[in-house]
Amino acid sequence: MISHTRRAVLKTGAATLLAQGFPGPAAAQRRTVLNDASRLNPVPVVRHWLARAEPQSDFIERLRRELLEAASERRPVVVGAARHSMGGQSLARDATAITLADDPCLPDRAAGTFRAYAGTRWRTVIAALDPLGFSPAVMQSNHDFGVASTFSVNAHGWPVPYGPFGSTVRAIRLMLADGTILTCSPAENEELFRLAMGGYGLFGVILELEAEMVPNALLKARFEAMAAGEFASRFVAAVQDDAVRMAYGRLSVAAQGLMEQALMVTYRPQPASASGLPPAGGAASTITRRVYRAQIGSETAKRVRWIAETVAGPALGSVATRNTLLNEPVSNLADEDDSRTDILHEYFLPPERLTDFTAACRDVFARRDPEFLNVTLRYVAADRSSILAFAPTPRIAAVMSFSQGITPKADEKMLGLTEELIDQVIALGGSFYLPYRLHARRDQVEKAYPNLAQFAARKRHYDPGLLFRNLMWDAYFGG
Numbered sequence: 001m002i003s004h005t006r007r008a009v010l011k012t013g014a015a016t017l018l019a020q021g022f023p024g025p026a027a028a029q030r031r032t033v034l035n036d037a038s039r040l041n042p043v044p045v046v047r048h049w050l051a052r053a054e055p056q057s058d059f060i061e062r063l064r065r066e067l068l069e070a071a072s073e074r075r076p077v078v079v080g081a082a083r084h085s086m087g088g089q090s091l092a093r094d095a096t097a098i099t100l101a102d103d104p105c106l107p108d109r110a111a112g113t114f115r116a117y118a119g120t121r122w123r124t125v126i127a128a129l130d131p132l133g134f135s136p137a138v139m140q141s142n143h144d145f146g147v148a149s150t151f152s153v154n155a156h157g158w159p160v161p162y163g164p165f166g167s168t169v170r171a172i173r174l175m176l177a178d179g180t181i182l183t184c185s186p187a188e189n190e191e192l193f194r195l196a197m198g199g200y201g202l203f204g205v206i207l208e209l210e211a212e213m214v215p216n217a218l219l220k221a222r223f224e225a226m227a228a229g230e231f232a233s234r235f236v237a238a239v240q241d242d243a244v245r246m247a248y249g250r251l252s253v254a255a256q257g258l259m260e261q262a263l264m265v266t267y268r269p270q271p272a273s274a275s276g277l278p279p280a281g282g283a284a285s286t287i288t289r290r291v292y293r294a295q296i297g298s299e300t301a302k303r304v305r306w307i308a309e310t311v312a313g314p315a316l317g318s319v320a321t322r323n324t325l326l327n328e329p330v331s332n333l334a335d336e337d338d339s340r341t342d343i344l345h346e347y348f349l350p351p352e353r354l355t356d357f358t359a360a361c362r363d364v365f366a367r368r369d370p371e372f373l374n375v376t377l378r379y380v381a382a383d384r385s386s387i388l389a390f391a392p393t394p395r396i397a398a399v400m401s402f403s404q405g406i407t408p409k410a411d412e413k414m415l416g417l418t419e420e421l422i423d424q425v426i427a428l429g430g431s432f433y434l435p436y437r438l439h440a441r442r443d444q445v446e447k448a449y450p451n452l453a454q455f456a457a458r459k460r461h462y463d464p465g466l467l468f469r470n471l472m473w474d475a476y477f478g479g
């Protein structure tokens with residue numbers, strides 16, 4: 001969660017906003033300004049509750065009271081965990097904002113599942129599963145995020161050959177706008193389960209969630225460099241090999257030879273020593289922070305980084321447990337420069353169209369010249385459950401990271417880039433990911449998510465007072 005102190009608010013220009021709404025200093029203190037990982041969304045909220053889901057009975061009682069009070073005062077309610085979404089998906093203006101603190105994780109060996117509560121973070125899940133020899137079946141590439149938020153964006157990861165996280169969730173308990181609590185699963189309240197999966201908190205607050213775990217294992221990396229044009233078919237073949245447990249790819253990002261070279265990294269089990277698996281460590285990133293950050297404004301550093309990744313990395317080799325590989329904090333590669341921010345984009349391509357997409361990117365980047373830092377490629381199996389599915393058929397995800405200044409001009413430039421890339425991905429039969437900047441045009445969202453109208457209509461059915469809202473609802477679904 002990123003809460004701005006008054007000094008930080010002054011820095012981001014949000015002070016103007018406070019001054020306009022509240023002339024007196026005493027009144028100004030009454031609102032809290034929250035932001036998300038983009039640092040581009042200072043949003044004032046009327047109430048801010050830092051909530052813990054334990055004891056559950058206290059949490060549930062207080063949550064009901066907060067929902068009732070907000071509804072009676074016609075205030076929206078929004079929940080957030082780590083607030084690493086980047087377009088205000090966890091923020092609503094003048095809302096009751098609930099920030100979910102880290103909660104416990106309870107593994108159930110017999111069922112092969114773990115239970116997470118409203119705010120449980122992945123690092124807590126790994127810490128609970130690791131000593132028992134288990135590992136989360138699917139999670140994102142970093143451990144800072146909330147488990148319920150992961151379901152709410154239906155995130156994907158790099159264990160293979162899985163679809164998004166929702167495919168590994170057995171059930172959730174959801175509090176609706178009127179305070180009713182329902183268990184939702186593929187067998188019970190199925191429609192709500194499919195709406196809440198990738199539903200961005202718009203249908204209710206997830207109180208707890210049961211998801212699958214798999215045995216932890218020692219894994220050894222295999223690095224294969226190749227021409228980018230070969231990547232998609234070799235990657236799809238690799239993820240179908242039962243021996244491959246985790247896999248990702250990278251493309252070269254220097255302007256010269258942009259996305260022409262690829263690296264495929266696949267992880268296979270390795271026999272553990274007689275003393276068993278080592279405990280989960282904190283995963284080191286495959287690229288060092290210094291090399292990664294030096295790329296900003298430097299073509300030379302981008303070329304050096306590619307050599308570091310394709311030559312030096314493989315030479316060092318890599319053996320680690322599944323849990324260690326998943327236990328990486330966002331801070332490993334984070335920017336410490338207050339004037340800049342890293343912005344993610346994600347595009348989901350039918351594998352056979354990846355090469356067309358990289359060709360389109362070369363053309364768009366040549367005209368728009370973004371500060372492009374990274375592209376990681378992942379496999380996402382088809383998702384036939386969530387209403388707002390971004391991978392209705394198997395996809396290769398291109399996870400792109402850009403650096404931009406924290407200024408309106410830089411944001412406008414990013415908007416233009418995003419619009420063009422989304423046009424390209426839609427023309428290729430693909431889609432884009434929703435938890436990032438709200439830079440898509442509404443017609444683009446409708447094309448990439450054909451069930452959008454159904455999603456919005458069912459939202460109005462389950463939450464007629466539109467109690468649960470966020471900036472994404474206002475931008476793409478409301479009105």
Ligand SMILES: Cc1cc2nc3c(=O)[nH]c(=O)nc-3n(C[C@H](O)[C@H](O)[C@H](O)COP(=O)(O)OP(=O)(O)OC[C@H]3O[C@@H](n4cnc5c(N)ncnc54)[C@H](O)[C@@H]3O)c2cc1C
Pocket residue numbers: 037078079080081082083084085086089090100118119139140141142144145146147148149150152153154155156157199200201202204205206207330344435470
């Ligand atoms: C560095 C970085 C790496 C990333 N890597 C990946 C990746 O590998 N794969 C991937 O798919 N995504 C990735 N993402 C995107 C990430 O998965 C989402 O932004 C996710 O939402 C982050 O979790 P969070 O706890 O910060 O969620 P928040 O931003 O706090 O919330 C996200 C949404 O979930 C809702 N929500 C949260 N908790 C609840 C609850 N208990 N009940 C109901 N609704 C709830 C919120 O209202 C909001 O709409 C990455 C993002 C960053 C910044």
